[in-house]
Amino acid sequence: MKLYISRIILGIFLLSAQFILAQNLSKNQFKVKGNCEMCKERIENTAKKAGAKTATYSIDLQTLTLETDSNISTDEILKKIAEAGHDNEKFKALNENYNNLPECCHYDRDSKTQTAENHEHQSKKENEFYVKGNCESCKARIEKAAKDAGADSAEWNAEKQMVTLNFDPKKTSSDKILKKIADVGHDNEKYKSNDKTYKKLPSCCLYDREIPFGEANPKVHDEEGTTSEHGDHNDHNITKNHENHEKNIEGVTVIGSKAETSLNKKEAGLVFNIDRKELLKAACCNLSESFETNATVDVSFSNAVTGTKQLKMLGLDQKYTSLTKELLPEIRGLASAYGLNFIPGRWIESIQLTKGGSTVTNGYESITGQINTELLKNAEKPETSLNLFSDFNGRAEANITSVSPINDKWSQTFLLHGNGTFGDTDMNDDEFLDRPKGTQLNTAYLLNYNDLENSGLGSHFGINFIKDQRTSGQIGFDKKILQDKQSLYGVGIDISRFQVWNKTGYVFKGKPYQSLGWMNQYTYHQQDSFFGLRNYSGKQQTYYSNLIFESILGNTNHKYKAGASFMYDGYDETYLTDNFKRNEIVPGAFAEYTLTGLKYTLVAGARVDFHNLAGTQFTPRLNFKYDFTPQTILRLSAGRGFRTANVFAESQQYFASNRSVQILQNGGNIYGLKPEIAWNYGASLQQEFKIFGRKSTIVADFFRTDFQDQVMVDLDRSPQQLTFYNLDGKSFANSFQTQWDFTPFKNFDIRLAYKYYDVQADYLDGRREVPFMAKHRGFVNLAYSTNKNNKGGFWSFDTTLNLVGKQRLPNTSSNPEEFQLPTYSESYSILNAQISRNFNKKIRAYLGGENLTSYYQKNAIVDFKNPFGNYFDGGMVYAPIMKANIYVGLDVTF
The missing domain is CATH 3.30.70.100 (Alpha-Beta Plaits)
Incomplete structure (x- = not known):
């Protein structure tokens, strides 16, 4: 008993001593910028050489704890640390000293240390x-x-x-x-x-x-x-x-400065960070409208009946881009056609867009790149926002977002979205709705735990439910009446979607470079739809798990990641009377190594996946960055990706037609087809320079994608047929883009871009350009804002012009002459603009217009007068089908 009591007393004594020591040390604790273990070693050694008895630097806390004799000035120690290249709370490092640090040591520098007060600390003499x-x-x-x-x-x-x-x-x-x-x-x-x-x-x-x-x-x-x-x-x-x-x-x-869209100079890959403020420059009601001011992503109009939009990148369809939410698989499988509508723009905190091969840690499906969306979940104090939106053609929506800390470790986010499209919009007088009517209810709850500073543990939990119902087709169609009981052509789409996910991470104590993360997600997606007299329904259940361990080899110049993943997809689809069921089970393992030098970064990774239907797949990827100077950066990339095609879900834009579906099987296990495999290669050059005394950036990049066993969507064999088959020959996409961002004067930003695409494939009857892909595209974005007044109010003006060259259209020469399309479409331009007024930090109102040039495809539906005839086709869309559309909105923050 005495021994037990003595141990308690000793424990209390040690804890008390530790607490007292911590209190004393806190008096000599300073904020110091650093990034890695090399920074830690440099800071501590510099402090000791400058006279500190002990020096302990925490990378996580960005703090340096010093013990000094009374005759040693901490100011002198911090000055020496700044001379070694590290900004701190009293002294700012010279740019030259910062730039001389190894690449891995380049911490983020903000304006908090860039004041007149800081300059005074640089031992400036009176003269x-x-x-x-x-x-x-x-x-x-x-x-x-x-x-x-x-x-x-x-x-x-x-x-x-x-x-x-x-x-x-x-x-x-x-x-x-x-x-x-x-x-x-x-x-x-x-x-x-x-x-x-x-x-x-x-x-x-x-x-x-x-x-x-x-x-x-x-x-x-x-x-x-x-x-x-x-x-x-x-x-x-x-x-x-x-x-x-x-x-x-x-x-x-x-x-402080933080560009709305910025190219991450530290990443070996071509990664663009899109801030929430960029999304406010346009209507941005959902993810499909989040790239109107972005030159990298092309937004296409999929058909004239369902009103959906699709993204294209590097000259290829959206299905070849990995679309994730919180780094978890999101828009894929049965969600491919309409999934962009399920992420409201006001829910988005940021977007990370990667061109070319992305990291192997996020899976094997990325071919042209990755678009990751992060939801709102960070706030130092409670903040609730209301957004109201309406356009002049019957569309309205409301968003409520609430982000609030529960205590110093827990925070929560409530997200609510509702939209509705009412009234009959028919601008081209073909008696078909230009966009479907219907409603969507979308709600999510996020719970976050962050105790990285103490226990090293952090966790994120999310749950999301969506109910979306749409009706389209001829004006007057009644969804309540059976399809075969009315003469009008109609389209009905009902979608229910449920998701729950968790991400948990642990940072090892005393080893901030070493961590373990585990992500899990379950998704249930159900769609019931009809297109005229054709029914399509499908159910998908997906479970995804990813375990990642990250550490270093010797020092932070040599980092590695290793882990394992598991993907389960259960599909049950019915098209007409044919039922297609399959279960895809894919365990996998991966490893990635990052080598960082003074001027270069190399990221080499590979993964192996054991697909029960596609066989064992090996996926290597490589990214390399070389900094000729801090302003001139070269990037190279190469990598492989593979995916299984969901031919029905991904081709729904062609269901609003009288094309019969044919699958030419060749022995594969997915609809009788083999998996798609592609190699992507890329090179880019980033150059920064001054113009008008202000920062300016030009980025030029070239990417090529080569396919093996690509699932061809052949619209040319017959205007009455939609044929799927695996590629036998070559299929490639060449993409060149150059973009120039500059600020000619204060508060005025200009973004110019030009894109060239060469996309061709060997179809059954020979090599042809892939349809609906313009070879030439131009892009201009102008953004201006006034200075804030004393209440925090200001005006913003944003304009975006897209120039789209001619596109090859599918062959319709066997149709009667009045139902034939030209070989190539017209070139056209689209102008979007928005004016917003921030009255203060709480209230913002905006007025905007889309397609202000009012260009629209006049004959968007082939043989619209006879929707049940052989020549009816609503999938031949290459341009907008609606004229100018004006909208208004209001943002209020409480």
Whole structure:
């Protein structure tokens, strides 16, 4: 008993001592930026060399705990750490020191350390002053201006952005010298140059003005060189691009920059991060409308009856792109045709778009790339938002999102969406609805647990239910009456969908680079539909599990991931009277290695999957990035992917026709067909440079996809037939895109892009261009916003122009002449625009228009007067079928 009590007392003593020690250490704890184990080693060694008795750095917490003697200054230690390349709460590293760090050590730098206060910590002497410049011409100009203002000598250092002055205080002053330097075009810590003077500098001298040096209220010069208080541009605000988050520091508001769409420079692959603000530039009622301001993804119109849209990337259909939600499989299988409508735009927190082969850890189905959607789940304080939307053609929707922390570890999200399309819209006078009528109810609940700092454990749980009902076809069709009891042609689509998922991760204590993650998801999807007198129904049950272990080999320059996955798909489909059932069971294993050097990153991965119907499949993928300079980046990629085609679900756009379906089997186990296999190769070059003194980026990329056993969807054998068969020969897609993003002046962003596609395949009767794919596409996006007023209000203006070249149309030469289509479609353009007004941080109203050029396909339905005849076809759609559509919306945050 005594031994037991003594152990309790000893335990209490040790815990108390540990607590007291922790309290003492917290007095010497500082925020320091770092990324990996190499950063940890560098920071701790630098601190010890600078005089610290002990130094412990936490990567997770981004904190450095120091023990020092009383005669050692922690400021001196933190200054040395900044000189080693690591920003901290008192000192900011020079750009050159940061850039010299290994690639894996490049932590995210935000504007919180980029204030005048931080500059003062860089051991600036009384005769040293911060002056902006770029090159040797700047150096000569600055030094000459200083001497002209009375300085005995002046030396400007480009690396430190600092001028050292020697002068006689009786003859001149630092204020006069710095004013003269601003007069010749160079911002400094006391004076900001006039905009016109700055713009007259040679192009090589146009330095970055986004975060200017200066006092809390810097002064700006007019044409005559006199000073005045800042006006609209910089009054108490130092602005970098669009406003994202704010922090007040001694009267200065520093507004951090986060581009709405940005290319991730750290990723070996071509990965674009699309922020929630980008989605607000357009109507964005669902995922299919989330890419209207994005040049990489093409949005196509699938048919003239069901009103659905499909995405295309790298010149290939949506089915070849992996579409995930929370990194879990989402739009695939029976959800292929309508799944884009099931993710409301207001639910989306961000989108990650990867062009080309993605990581093997996310599965084997990605061929042209991956689009991952993250739902709203992050909030420091409770936030509830209401969105109301309506267009002038009978569509209305409402969204309620509520994100709230429960305590310091738990948070929850409620998501509710409802939409309805009412009234008869027929803009081309063919007596068919241009889009279906109906309703959707969509609700989700997310629960998040985050205790990574203490226990290393984090978890995310989600549940989602969808009920979607649509009716289309001829005006006057009554869904309540049996199909064969009425003369009108109708389409009915009823979908029920249920999902539940969980993601749990554990970070090993003391090893922030080592983690274990496990993802699980169950999906039930049911569709009952009819197209005229043709019925199609299907049920799909999917269970997905993925276990991932991540660690390093020696140091963080050598990282690896390894794991196992399991996929079960149970399908039960009925088309007309034919029933198709199958179960796909796919256990798999994968490994991926990442090598990081000073200027390069190599990601090599492979997986093996044991498909019960498709056999054993080996999937290697490789991504390589080389930084010639921080502004010039080359990327290369190559990889393999495979998938099993769901020929009925993925081709529903052709069901609204009188084509008979034929499958030419060749011994495979999925509809008698073999799995599709494809190799994708890509190269891209990213170049950043300054134009008008502001950051500008050009990205050019080329990708090629080669298929083996591709399941061909042949529309050309006969206008009355839809034929499926495996490829016998070659099928390829060449995709070239160049995109230029730049900001000619404050708050005005321009995005220009051109795309060229060459997509061909060997059909049964020879090689042809794949239909409905324009070879040439152009893209222009303009975005402008005004400065915020004192209440936080501002205007935003967004315009997007899509130029679409001619497309090959399926062969209809055997039809009577009046029902024949031309070999190629017309070229056309689509203009979308939106004006929004933020009254404050709580209320936003917007007015927009889609297809403002009002171009529409006049004969979207072949033989629309006789929908039960041999020549009726609603699937020959290559352009919009609706004229201009105006919409209004309101966002309110509580």
